[in-house]
């Protein structure tokens with residue numbers, strides 16, 4: 027449950043029952059006072075995902091400066107970045123991209139196929155469809171906390187193998203430049219086939235809270251079980267992890283910003299605006315090794 031804290035320099039409007047808040051009174055394009063920066067960061071940690079409206083971050087340097095309030099921008103593999111800005115990717119679905127891949131469209135935690143998955147991301151909306159194109163976020167602290175004691179005992183201390191193979195590996199549907207959308211380029215290759223091991227229950231390095239840390243995009247299996255043995259347990263966890271009461275839904279407007287904490291959330295871009303353009307721009311933030 028999001029903490030209710032008193033703030034002097036910002037106003038908080040909660041969105042979901044469990045996570046998410048719009049922060050009012052901040053111009054992310056301008057330098058913030060130390061106090062305001064501290065309060066924005068505190069609100070980020072206690073709400074897990076924060077939103078801002080009517081921001082001007084069209085200049086990529088301004089967007090990166092805003093992102094530094096939360097962490098250090100980092101380049102991500104496999105997705106073509108903005109020219110001259112390796113830490114920025116343009117996530118674009120064109121009106122012609124009917125029936126094509128919707129980037130971020132499955133429930134996932136960003137880049138858990140890396141040893142150090144992203145801390146989070148700052149996403150900025152440049153163009154939004156007239157309706158639809160929302161982003162959903164699911165609270166993985168709540169997902170863990172509402173498991174039975176028996177399930178918690180079993181999962182605590184377990185590890186799982188993660189891989190980018192399904193999305194970015196040598197056998198993925200994007201391999202060899204196939205199935206690309208009009209304005210995004212995915213470079214799938216054998217680097218995507220690598221396996222990395224992460225705890226199934228992660229302790230957040232800043233809040234100290236425990237959260238579930240498996241996701242259907244990148245988790246392959248529990249490290250000491252076969253895929254067949256892992257599947258029923260993972261399927262249960264994925265269904266449990268996205269219970270309605272754990273979810274916050276964000277309706278984008280041009281100029282909106284979302285900053286999510288990838289260490290305690292899953293998220294998903296809803297693909298319900300075929301025939302319209304959606305263009306959001308993401309700065310990914312360097313994460314640490316999960317414990």
Ligand code: SIN
Nearest residue numbers: 117129130161295306
């Ligand atoms: C993402 O998963 O980074 C994309 C989310 C979105 O486009 O809403």
